[in-house]
Amino acid sequence: MYPEFGQIALILALLLAVLLSVVPLVGSLAGRDNLMAFSRPLSSGMFVFVGIAFAVLTHAFLVDDFSVAYVANNSNSLLPWYYKFSAVWGGHEGSLLLWILMLAGWTLAVAIFSRRLPDVMTAQVLSVLGMVCVGFLLFIVITSNPFDRTLPNVPADGADLNPLLQDFGLIVHPPMLYMGYVGFAVAFAFAIAALINGRLDAAWARWSRPWTTVAWAFLSLGIALGSWWAYYELGWGGWWFWDPVENASLLPWLSGTALMHSLAVTEKRGVFKSWTVLLAIVTFSLSLLGAFLVRSGVLTSVHSFAADPERGTFLLGLLAVTVIASLALYAFRAPVVHVRSRYGSFSREVFLLLNNVLLVSATILVAVGTLYPLVLDYLELGMLSIGEPFFNLTFSPLAVAAGLLLGAGIFSRWKKTDGGWLGRKLLWPLAISTLVTAAVLVGYGGFTTWAFLGVFASVWVTVATFWDLWDKSSSRKGRLHGLKRQSRSYYGMVLGHLGLAITMVGATVVSNYGIERDVRMVPGDVASVGDYQVAFKSIGQRQGPNFTAQYGTFDVLLDGERVAVLHPEKRQYTVGMSVMTEADIDAGLSRDIFVAIGERITDEAWAIRLQYKPLVRWLWLGSLFMAAGGFLAIADRRYRIRERADQKAEASTNVPESGSPTSAGATS
Amino acid sequence: MKRFLLFLPLLIAIVVGIVLFAGIGKDPTKLESALVGKPVPAFSLRDLHNPDTMLDQSLFQGQVSLLNVWGTWCPACKDEHDDLMWLAEEKGVNIIGLNYKDNREDALVWLDRLGDPYRKTIYDPRGTLGFDLGVYGAPETFVIDAGGVVRYRHVGVVNETVWEQTLLPVINDVRGNG
Amino acid sequence: MVRIVCLVLALLLPAFAAADVADVYEFSDRAEEQRYQNLIAELRCPKCQNQNIADSNAPISKDMRDVVYRMMNDGASNEEIVESLVGRFGEFVRYKPEFDSRTFLLWATPAIAVFGGLLVVAGVVIRSRRSGPESPALSAEEKARVDKMLADQDRSS
Secondary structure, three states: OOOHHHHHHHHHHHHHHHHHHHHHHHHHHHOOHHHHOOHHHHHHHHHHHHHHHHHHHHHHHHOOOOOEHHHHHHOOOOOOHHHHHHHHHOOHHHHHHHHHHHHHHHHHHHHHOOOOOOHHHHHHHHHHHHHHHHHHHHHHHHHOOOOOEOOOOOOOOOOOOOHHHOOHHHHHHHHHHHHHHHHHHHHHHHHHHHHHHOOOOHHHHHHHHHHHHHHHHHHHHHHHHHHHHHHHHOOOOOOOOOOHHHHHHHHHHHHHHHHHHHHHHHHHHOOOHHHHHHHHHHHHHHHHHHHHHHHHOOOOOOOOOOOOHHHHHHHHHHHHHHHHHHHHHHHHHOOOOOOOOOOOOOOHHHHHHHHHHHHHHHHHHHHHHHHHHHHHHHOOOOOOOOOHHHHHHHHHHHHHHHHHHHHHHOOOOOOOOOHHHHHHHHHHHHHHHHHHHHHHHHHHOOOOHHHHHHHHHHHHHHHHHHHHHHHHOOOOOOHHHHHHHOOHHHHHHHHHHHHHHHHHHHHHHHHHHOEEEEEEEOOOOEEEEOOEEEEEEEEEEEEOOOEEEEEEEEEEEEOOEEEEEEOOEEEEEOOOOOEEEEOEEEOOOOEEEEEEEEEEOOOOOEEEEEEEEEOHHHHHHHHHHHHHHHHHHHHHHHHHHHHHHHHHHHHHHOOOOOOOOOOOOOOO | OHHHHHHHHHHHHHHHHHHHHHHOOOOOOOOOOOOOOOEOOOOEEEEOOOOOOEEEHHHHEOOOEEEEEEOOOOHHHHHHHHHHHHHHHOOOOOEEEEEEOOOHHHHHHHHHHHOOOOOEEEEEOOOHHHHHHOOOOOOEEEEEOOEOEEEEEEEOOOOHHHHHHHHHHHHHHHHHOO | OOOOOOOOOOOOOOOOOOOOOOEOOOOOOHHHHHHHHHHHHOEEOOOOOOOEOOOOOOHHHHHHHHHHHHHHHOOOOHHHHHHHHHHHHOHHHEOOOOOOOOOHHHHHHHHHHHHHHHHHHHHHHHHHHHOOOOOOOOOHHHHHHHHHHHHHHHHHO
């Protein structure tokens, strides 16, 4: 198989993308159905060719074709096959190809699942997606061809995949993350299409919503996987570093969450349309900004790909064209006439507006914190480092405020909620939350302000969510009936909010009650961390597939009983000679015990890092809940509509229908 | 007014774009020295070649010097060594060496094999002077004026391009100002 | 990540096992140890790609940790320790920006954003109040139809 087939496939995909950007769009503006009809086949074709390119590159990795420069730089014959597979996206060119594959995939998905949309809308959405594809395909074909050859000097073996990346995390984290990043392109395309054809209404919001929700769910998963991976891989027990690349993934997530909630208001009440469109554009722009930051070398990060000014400039150009064109379109075409609607001070609309204020403020905070050093450098005002201490201090109050707002907002009603009624309704949840929080704090042994606020906000959200579920599921036919009657969309919301509470309480508890010790140990020593004892049994050498390691054995004891045996390692990789610390963790739902080998102090003695991390797994468990909530919510609409369509089909084959009441999306 | 507000995001995006564009190509890992404009920190360390002789900051008085931080454990230092020899021999540049976190024997063997471009070499096995100078990785080269004040720090290898475009202008500037 | 706070809980936690090992850096009490952890979390490794000196393996980080420990034992204050490192390595190593004219906008960002947003929301609510009379309530007949429909739905689902 010649790698050149991959290159040709990409060029063909580019041609199809160009056609996709132009033909259906022209058709939609000129009212030509035959041109609009090209949108679906062009989308399929584009996906097929990108898929071929991806398959060719994967094949090159799996057969160790080191005549391809990218394979030679990122792989090695000693690499296990599953890492050869994930090495496809281990570097810039390949991960870009993965990005484009996802983009083509989402385009195809829109083409398939858009039967219910008016043709004009479908054509324009697909054309906009086509334009985004053109940009990225140009980028990869011109500056970042993964199929460049090393001929005539084919190396005997590859340079090996960075040991940090030789891990399960690489197999799952980038694909999930990119599904999310790229998925927001769909919401973006819907927004642009709405600005082009001027049809910005509740129906538009209803179509955009599931696409936004599922992209958000993937992004939540992707970010959580990244955090989990960094935690066990990097050897120091941290789960979030406020690194510029991490922030780059958080920005579209925060903005995307605001977008999801804003779409709900626009769909239900037809208001805030202009704002929602802006959010859709901003969210995808932030995805693009993230892609740029990672690949341009403009900011220092543990995650960045190798910096290349030419690529950085091209990508910035791509980013600039997309963002400026869409924001200009927004500025000229967004409606200024507002829907006249009344809403009370405690209405659901207002609560969701406040939710947006907090989320957008958080987005602005993270963006400013990340880019500020660049701005100062540009103005030649010197260097500045902005990291964890800053972000933790400024982000936490916003998170707590969002939690408090959520709990109260759950009970709010559309259009008007009586303030007094709401206040009285919140009294019991307030009391219960305070008691539970106090119990948790006592259980973990100590009061600090942040621990109290964080735990309280989480408990508050949980209590309010269940209280509301209890209220809504009351029915004359019994509780079970009432529960079954709630829509999947509602349960999606419940799961999503519970997920947030779980993540928040995990973050709060592990940050405030975690214990960390750096101790000097020789084999035979026993150290304590929290209630646990860790005994250093022995340390020896071990040979791995492509490394040699110092292999330690540690017993973890609780009240004298052994609960786990841990084997942290210090590995030296054969190719590249890099040294890596592999921590070992005794994982549990209520706590992790984390042991890592540090430096060698003397022949016998080692610096050992021990950590007790309560509830750390809840961080990621919460994200699972959030993602599950997202997936559940989109299962709602489709089911209903298909069912109604089936019922209609059935009814029409039997008896002429006598008007049945149609419910267009009930409750939440 | 309303329409103007809608243009605000666009304006912000353009400003951000300009800032980002300016950042491309700059290497964020190269830090400016905090010691520019300050005198070389006081130190008292042994001479690499003559362990009985102590060297101190007066070494930098009287003429402009380059202070080159190196170690035998640093592969890039080996790369730049030929260029340093060229600077010392062909260009007559006064280079003082700082042997940073190294082993005396290894360092002497190295200089013997590759040549010694340094007028004097300071032996700093524990890296104390390096630390005071804000050295965070080798190789690094400082430009120090005749009064013993640090004027510039270059992070990374010194080669002909670096000499001509970076170091020489600073030295001329320093000399020009007396 | 290293917002991990060592508990000052001599009262509530059980006493350590008698044969406990020495910390790599020994401190006179928990509070001092906590102070050390906080300090090294706020100092940035000059060589690494964005890590604090607590998490970094680089030799320069180790040197900096040693200096922090030594200065703490000599009785230096947090400010003195940070200043001495900044004096050598530049503002770059300070992870928590000082609050001065350069960074004022940075620290004020969340407050400005939130208050700005609240003003907008207040404006929206006030403006909505001024818009038109409330939609007319349901008439008795309409109300009866609604009740019937709800009852039907209950029965059929």
